[in-house]
Structures are given as structure tokens and as C-alpha cells.
Amino acid sequence: MALYIKKGRVIDPANDVDRISDLKIENGQIVGHALALAEEATKDDVVIDAEGKLVIPGLIDLHCHLREPGGEAKETIATGTRAAARGGFTAVAAMANTTPVCDSQSGVEFLLKRSKETGLVRVYPIGAITKGLQGQELAEMADMASCGAIAFSDDGKTVARSDIMRRALQYSQMCERLIICHCEDDDLVHEGVMNEGYWSTLLGLKGIPTVAEDIIVARDIMLAEATGASIHIAHVSTAGAVEIIKQARARGVDVTGEVCPHHLALTDAAVEGFNSATKVNPPLRTEKDRQALKKGLRDGTLTILATDHAPHTTEEKAREYAYTPFGISGLETAWPIYWRELIEDKVLTVNEMVAALTVHPAARCNLPGGTLAVGAPADITIIDPQREETVTLDGWASQGKNTPFLGWKLRSWPIYTLVGGRIVMKNREIVDEL
Template identity: 85%
Template sequence: MALYIKKGRVIDPANEIDEIRDLKIDNGKIVASGLAVAEEATEVDEVIDCEGMLVIPGLIDLHCHLREPGGEAKETIASGTRAAARGGFTAVSAMANTAPVCDSQSGVEFLLKRAAETGIVRVYPIGAITKGLKGQELAEMADMATCGAIAFSDDGKTLSRSDLMRQALQYAQMCQRLIICHCEDDDLVHDGVMHEGYWSTILGLKGIPAVAEDIIVARDIQLAEDTGSAVHIAHVSTAGAVELIRQARARGVNVTGEVCPHHLALTDSAVEGYNSSTKVNPPLRTEKDRQALKEGLRDGTLTILATDHAPHTTEEKAREYAYAPFGISGLETAWPLYWRELIEEKVMTISEMVASLTIHPAKRCNLPGGTLSVGAPADITVIDPNMEENVSLEGWESQGKNTPFLGWTLRSWPICTIVNGQIVMKDRKIVD
């Protein structure tokens, strides 16, 4: 399919481009980029007028949960990738905590096969670090890397054994893959359900102290420094973790960190009322932590924005707060929430925010895409920066309806998603 995108504000941080220009797409690739050239628009299947719109590389999510296999009542690869496309994402990385766990070559191959059959955006498998996520024996990391795993993580659980984490970092380095760390000291978490502090005391809920995250972040940074390996800290939520990453990067440690929309938009005060959609792991923290995350993004300590999309059934989330599962369904509201917290609050420039959702995750895991260079895959997201929309379940694509943002009025929404040269979302609706 040949497309011509005209008059858009093209923002391509990888090439330091921010200007009005046109793009021509053919055969799944970007074949021309520059000022309007009439002859380039000939012999195309569709012309997309993007005047007043942002035209950016397709968004890449390094952290989501598609639930298949085993959790199809919560989400499937089909529904999860539709949610991704509606949110402007052209690629998502699926965590390994499925049933069975994606801890072998067959698990990776299954995910890739199902994604090819039912997915509408690119799906990159993340393999488990340990067999069954049990934290006792390393999984078949080399085999998984060979057949398509882009990184390794026991996300949802912390690998508590330091000796095994050290070995995992060494093996991942040999496989030229990234270790993504879920950082919580289980001995401090126990059965906590929200951040430990004023609001947990007022609400009578068991708290999770911030230091539970900081301790494991410090450990994993030290192990990465010791082995010379690359490590990525998932869903950073505490001021302490931000400072640890800042100091480590200053020393030259190969460490990156990601931030999720809910940790920027909400604090633990949102738990008042016991809305289980605010129950997430790591938990919503304090205003001090929220501001520290923003400062970490502002000064370049934190370089990647992700969603930690974690869908659940309505019945599961309807339980009492203490018994409801952790997680927010986040793919469809990520971009406007980031816009609200980072652009409207002048924390980052638009180009910096785009980079954190495109070229930075692409480079971190050696993925295609993340740029609008001629010859690059035609994965493109078009944003209407002035569109206002109330968050509602009308048109919601994820099977997980668990979002604390229902009723919020947000500005700046994806209006077109193009994957490999094919339009998969247009005017906020999936193209079937």
C-alpha cells in the first residue's frame, strides 16, 4: 500500500527533525521525506492530510502484559494489540508472566505465531529470567534469544537470589540482551496493597514502603556494575530509585529506567474511596516521589516511557481492595496522560517525549523502528495535539476496563496508527 502523508509537523528525534514536511510510504517502508513535492504524491493509494497534526515514529512500549496464553479472559494478543493501535503504539513488548510462563523457545515461538495470526501491531516477546518465574533456576535464555526474545524479565516478581541475578546478567550479556528488573524486596512487601504512609494509615490498608523498591534497585545496579552488563529498571516509582539511577549513570553504569503514566498522574491519595483501579504494583506513591520522577525525566536520568498495561476482568477488580489484583489497563490513555503531565507541565519538550517513546526504547532493545528515516519501517503515529476527549469505555478495545481515569478530560490523542505501511487505526477507530 502506497501512502502520502502531507503537511504534518514531522517530529523525528533520531534525526533531529521538527518541521512541516511530507512523507511517502510504499511497500512497508518510508521512501521519501521532505518538503512537498507534487510528483511524490502520484500513484499512491491514499493521501492523508495532516495539517495541524504531529507525525511521529510509531510508539514503542517496552512493558505490557498481553495475558495470552492462560489469561484470555483478561486480554488476548488480538484485543491487546487493538488497544495498542488505538493508543498510537505500533509495537509492544509482552512480559513473560503468562500461563504457562514464556520461559522456553516454544513459549517465544507461540507468542510470535499468535501475534502473526491475530495481532495488528508488532509484538516482541520478553522471556522469563527463571523457569516458571520461580526464582530458582535460569530459563533457557540463549534459546529464547535465538528465536526472538528481545529481553528477559521475571516482571511481577523479584528475583530475590542475588547469585542468580548475577548469573542472569552475565548470560544476558553473552546473548546481547537486556535484563528488565522488577524491584521489590519481598521481605518488606509482605501482603502490602498500597504505598506505606499517611494514606495507608488513614485507610487502614497494609502498606508497601518505598525502601522496598530502593533496596533492590541498588542491588541490581551494583550487580550490573560488577558484571559490566546492561540493566533496565521497570516502572520506577520512588524518589530514592531515581537518585540511585542518577548516581549510577554518572558513574557509567549501563542502567536505564522507565516511568509509567499512572505514577506521573496520580499519588497514593487517589486510593481514597477504595477504587481498586488505583491498585497497581509498584503502588502509587507520594507527591514527592511524583515530582522526583518528573525531575528524573527532565534531567535525562530516566529515558524511557512505558505503560505497564495490566488488564484484568471486571469481576476480579470488583473485589475488596485488599483482594483485587494489581494493575491498570494503560495502553489507550498513555499518550494523552504523558502529554498532560510532561508537555502541559513543561517537564519535557515534545521532541524529548517522543524520543522516550520511540528511539530510546528501540535502541535499548535493538528494535527496528523509532525513526522516520528514509528506508525505515513505515511505523507511524499521527497525533491531534488539540483534540480533547473524555476517557470512557465507548470504543475501548482492551478487554481490561480497569482504569482510574474514567471521566478525565484529556488533550492530545492519537488519530492514526500505521504499521508496516498499513493503516490499522484511523479517527480513533480500528480499521478492520
């Protein structure tokens, strides 16, 4: 039995393809694409009518938190991957800040095993840089790389010691893996809970200055330049960080940066009213920073879009703003938020936005996917660019309901997600059975 996707606008930036075409899928792979190919379909085949829709490589998220093991009240691999499928993602890279921390071969193997047992999309483990995320001793990087870790990060914490970070960058080259940097000067962050500025003063909340991010971005880039290593800056949020990355890339440093939906769509003004769903790390910044991120995407300084999906329980997010945990549940609204901020605001072309969510993250971590080429895995997302929905919790797949976008009316939504040729989301609903 074959599966055909009929008359869609096929966009494959990896191969410079943008045309109306049919796709044919067999045995989990793309086996052909040409106009009118679906006319070959027999009564036993499945045909998806994609006329007026975008047919793109499955979205790849290089930055999410699945919480398992240890945080199953917030999210599990099962629920997190279903949230990913509903958001159009066919692959996610899971950060290491679980309990216990994914800092050893056994931690990577657990994640891969559980993902195979309960996951709905592909899950790629990211191993910790340091043991227990304590920043004092390197984790078992070579062992983790050998059994499937695609990168290393202490995300959620900064590797404060420069000697440890330098050594990690040197080891990462031997392992041929990327270092993903969480950039905050902890002494400057201290007990801050939002961006330092007008709104933190008005609301009486302790602020986090932008320079706390900029300093560590500069340090990590300098260390990467000194060692010749490759690094990726997670959740870039400040105008200063964008400029530092831009200058480094101009010098030939192998550094990339990612942007998250909330930093493009919101500013620190959203904290007014003390909605705990707006508390995120790094914090929502100013309009100047928001526009700098867009400019960085437009000029190619920033090349990857990620979610930093960070689910929490309703009880945790019901606390006072200062005591509620940082994080936004972002997988299910990422695409339409990006569409609103980047396509409707004419920051990127559709092809450029697709590339930032597919071929660029795949290339950065040497992952399969990110293309619709014949012979590639049939990881495919179909988008209805005209579909409008108001964000509600109806049908919400993640256990984390902590989204600041409730009530927003957004256009352009994923309507099909296929992983290895299997339909896992159809018409905004999860499909669990083969």
C-alpha cells in the same frame, strides 16, 4: 499504490528532524519526505491530510502484559494489540508472566506465531529470567534469545536470590540481551496493597514502603556494575530509586529506567474511595515521589516511557481493595496522560517526549523502528495535539476496563496508527481490514 502523509509536523528525534513536511510510503517503507511531495499523488494513491498534526515514529512500549496464553479472560494478543493501535503504539514488548510462563523456546515461538496470526501491531517477546518465575533456576535464555526474545524479565516478581540474578546478568551478556528488573524486597512488601504512609494509615490498608523498591534497585545496579551487564529498571516509582539510578549512571553503569503514566499522574491519595483501578504494582506513591520522577525525566536520569499495561477482568476488579489484583489497563490513555503531565507541565519538550517513546526504547533493545528515516519501516503515529476527549469505555479496545482515568478530560490524542505502511487505526477507530 503509494500512501502520502501531507503537511504534518514531522518529528524524528533519531535524526534531529522537526519540520513541516510530507511523507511518502510504498511497500511498507518510508521512501521520501519533502515539502509538497504529496503533489505527486495520483488518484489511486491514499493521501492523509496531517496539517496541524504531529507525525512521529510509531510509539514503542517496552513493558506490557498481553496475558495470552492462559489469561485470555483478561486480554488476548488480538485485543491487546488493538488497544495498542488505538493508543498510537506500533510495537509492544510482552512480559513473560503468562500461564504457562514464557521461559522456553516454545513459549517465545508461540507468542510470535499467535502475534502473526491475530496481532495488529508488532509484538516482541520478553523471556523469563528464571523457570516458572520461581527465582531458583535460570530459564533457557540462549534458546529464547536465538528464536526472538528481545530481553529477559521476571516482571511481576523479583529475583530474590542475588546469586541467581548475578548469574542471569552474566548470561545476558553472552546472549546480548537486556535484563529488565522488577524491584521489590518481598519481605518488606509482605501483604501490602498500597504505598505505606498517611493514606494507608487513614484507609486501614497494609502499606508497601518505598525502601522495598530502593533496596532491590540498588542491589541490581551493584550486580550489573560488578558484572559489566546492561540492566533496565521497570516502572520506577520512588524518589530514592531515581537518585540511585542517577548516581549509577554518573559512575558509568549501563542502567536505564522507565516511568509509567499512572505514577506521573496520580498519588496514593487517589486510593481514597477504594477505587480498585488505582491498585497497581509498584503502588501509587506520594507527591514527593511523583515530582522526583518528573525531575528524573527532565535531567535525563530516566529516559524511557512505558505503560505497564496490565488488564484484568471486571469481576476481578470488583473485589474488595485488598483482594483485587494489581494492575491498570494503560495502552489507550498513555499518550494524552504523558502530554498532560510532561508537555503541559513543561517537564519535557515534545521532541524529548517523542524520543522517550520511540528512539530510546528501540535503541535499548535493538529493535527496528523508532525513526522516520528513508528506508525505515513505515511505523508511524499521527497525533492531533488539539483534540480533546473525555476518557470513557466507548470504543475501548482492551478487554481490561481497569483504568483510573475514566471521566478525565485530556488533550492530544493519536488519530492514525500505521504499521508497515498499513493503517490500523483511523480517527480513533480500529481498522482491521487491509
